Amino acid sequence: MKGFFCLAVNLLDLEDLKTVMEHPAEEKKLESFTLKEKSAYVVKQFQSLAEQRSVVLKWNRKPSKPKK
Secondary structure, eight states: OHHHHHHHHHHSOHHHHHHHHHHHHHOSGGGGSOHHHHHHHHHHHHHHHHHHTTOOOOOOOOOOOOOO
């Protein structure tokens, strides 16, 4: 999760980040969610916003070398 959030912070505009982070604070239904459920909700919000902005929130990692 940390990697996803770092990527989102670096690729999205500051105003977009503020919008996503302020929205969950207003949701009353999130009070009953666990921490994992809250983070999954925020991830979905970031992905939705990134899709609207045509930004891909995915790491492009090199494949690892096979172990000998």
